[in-house]
Amino acid sequence: QAGQIADRMGFKVYAAGGLVRDVLLGHENLDIDLVVEGDGILLALELGRAYNAKVRQHHQFGTAEVVFSDDFKIDVATARVEFYAYPAALPQVESSTLHQDLYRRDFTINAMAVALNEDSFGNLVDFFDGREDLQNHIVRVLHNLSFIEDPTRILRAIRFEQRYGFKIEPQTLKFLNESVRRGVLAKVSNDRLWDELKHILAETEAEGMLRRMEELGVWAYIFPRVNYWEVEPVLKDLPRSIRQISDWGMMVPSSGWLVYFIAVLHWSDAEIARENCAKYNLSKRQTEKVLAALKGWSSTVALIWKAPRHVKVSQLAKALLQMPRESYPMLLAILEEDELKERFRELLNIIKDSKPRINGKYIKQLGYRPGPVYREALDALWRERLDGNLRTEE
Numbered sequence: 001q002a003g004q005i006a007d008r009m010g011f012k013v014y015a016a017g018g019l020v021r022d023v024l025l026g027h028e029n030l031d032i033d034l035v036v037e038g039d040g041i042l043l044a045l046e047l048g049r050a051y052n053a054k055v056r057q058h059h060q061f062g063t064a065e066v067v068f069s070d071d072f073k074i075d076v077a078t079a080r081v082e083f084y085a086y087p088a089a090l091p092q093v094e095s096s097t098l099h100q101d102l103y104r105r106d107f108t109i110n111a112m113a114v115a116l117n118e119d120s121f122g123n124l125v126d127f128f129d130g131r132e133d134l135q136n137h138i139v140r141v142l143h144n145l146s147f148i149e150d151p152t153r154i155l156r157a158i159r160f161e162q163r164y165g166f167k168i169e170p171q172t173l174k175f176l177n178e179s180v181r182r183g184v185l186a187k188v189s190n191d192r193l194w195d196e197l198k199h200i201l202a203e204t205e206a207e208g209m210l211r212r213m214e215e216l217g218v219w220a221y222i223f224p225r226v227n228y229w230e231v232e233p234v235l236k237d238l239p240r241s242i243r244q245i246s247d248w249g250m251m252v253p254s255s256g257w258l259v260y261f262i263a264v265l266h267w268s269d270a271e272i273a274r275e276n277c278a279k280y281n282l283s284k285r286q287t288e289k290v291l292a293a294l295k296g297w298s299s300t301v302a303l304i305w306k307a308p309r310h311v312k313v314s315q316l317a318k319a320l321l322q323m324p325r326e327s328y329p330m331l332l333a334i335l336e337e338d339e340l341k342e343r344f345r346e347l348l349n350i351i352k353d354s355k356p357r358i359n360g361k362y363i364k365q366l367g368y369r370p371g372p373v374y375r376e377a378l379d380a381l382w383r384e385r386l387d388g389n390l391r392t393e394e
C-alpha cells in the first residue's frame with residue numbers, strides 16, 4: 001500500500017533497517033521503518049488517511065510516525081533530496097539520497113533496504129554487503145569513526161551480537177575498544193544511554209549483553225561503582241528464572257527492564273543504587289522498587305530458607321508481597337537449590353490465590369465506611385486463612 005501511494009505521488013519508498021534484517025533472518029519484527037525519496041511527511045499523511053491512523057509530524061527532521069495502535073506504528077523518514085546544478089546528475093541523485101540515508105546507519109546488517117514501489121517491489125538495496133555479513137553472523141560498522149560519532153552504537157553492537165549469537169567483526173571490535181579507551185561513553189547524555197540500555201535490559205537474554213559490557217570495559221560507564229562480579233551469579237541464572245516464572249503463569253513483570261535493573265543493583269549500597277537510578281532518571285516509584293528489593297531480598301530469602309518450619313505462611317506471604325514483583329526472578333535465581341525454588345513456586349501460588357475476596361470496596365458496597373479497624377480485621381483474617389486456620393467459602 002505504501003508503494004502504491006508513493007507511486008501515485010511520484011516518490012520512491014523503501015522499507016529499511018531492522019525490519020529488513022529480521023525478515024532476512026526469518027525473525028519477527030513489527031517495527032516498520034520507511035525511507036522516502038521525496039517527501040516523507042506527505043507520504044505519511046496519505047498513509048494515515050488511507051488507514052484512518054493518526055500521524056505525528058516532525059518537520060525539522062522531515063520524519064513522521066503513522067500510529068495505528070499503541071504497539072504498532074510506522075516510522076517514515078525523508079531521504080533528503082539534494083539539488084545538483086546539472087540535470088544530468090539527477091538519476092544518480094535519486095540513489096545517492098538513499099545511499100546517504102543508509103550510510104548514516106550503525107551496522108551493515110541494519111543498513112539494507114527493500115524497494116516497495118510497484119515496478120521494483122522486493123528489490124534488495126544492499127550497498128554495504130549487509131546480507132553477506134548477516135549470513136556470516138557479523139556485526140560490522142560502516143566506517144571507522146562510527147563509535148566516535150555515536151557512542152551509543154557500542155551498546156547496540158553488543159545488543160545485536162548477543163541477541164543473534166553473532167560476532168563483532170575484528171576491525172569493528174578494534175574501533176570499539178579504541179573508542180571505549182578514549183572515554184567516549186562519558187560524553188554521551190544519560191538520556192541517550194538509557195534509550196539503549198533499556199532495550200538491552202528488556203531482553204530476556206540481557207545477561208550475555210551485561211557480561212559483554214564488563215568484558216569490553218563498558219560496564220563501569222553504564223553502572224558506576226557497581227561491581228559486576230558480585231552480581232554475576234544471579235545475572236547468569238536470571239534468563240532461566242524469568243522463563244520459569246512466566247511458565248508458571250505467574251506475575252510476569254510489567255516493566256521487563258526493571259527485573260534486570262534490580263538484579264544489577266541488588267548487591268550495592270543504597271546510596272550507589274540511588275545514584276544509578278538518578279543517572280537514568282527513574283521515576284520515584286521505580287526507584288522505590290529498586291530500594292525495596294535491595295533492602296528486602298536477603299531477609300525474604302532467609303525466611304524461605306527457614307520455611308516451612310518456624311515460619312508461618314502468612315509471614316512469608318507478607319514478606320514477598322512487600323517485595324516488588326520485578327524482584328521475583330532475582331529471588332528465584334538466588335534460591336539456587338531446586339527444593340527451594342519449588343518452595344518459592346508454591347508460595348507464589350499461594351499469594352496468587354490469596355487475593356482478599358473481601359476488601360475495602362466490598363465493605364463500602366455493604367454500606368459501611370472502610371477504615372483502619374476494618375483494614376486490621378481484614379489483615380488478620382487474611383493471615384489466619386493463609387496459615388490454614390480458617391476456611392473460606394467460594
Ligand code: ATP
Pocket residue numbers: 016017018019029031033104105106107110111150152153156199
Ligand atoms: P530492534 O529489533 O531492537 O528494534 P532495530 O534495528 O529495529 O532493532 P531501532 O533502534 O528501532 O533498532 O532502529 C531502527 C534502525 O535505525 C536500525 O536498524 C538502524 O538502521 C537505525 N539506527 C538506530 N539507531 C541508530 C544509531 N544510533 N546509529 C545509526 N543508526 C541507527
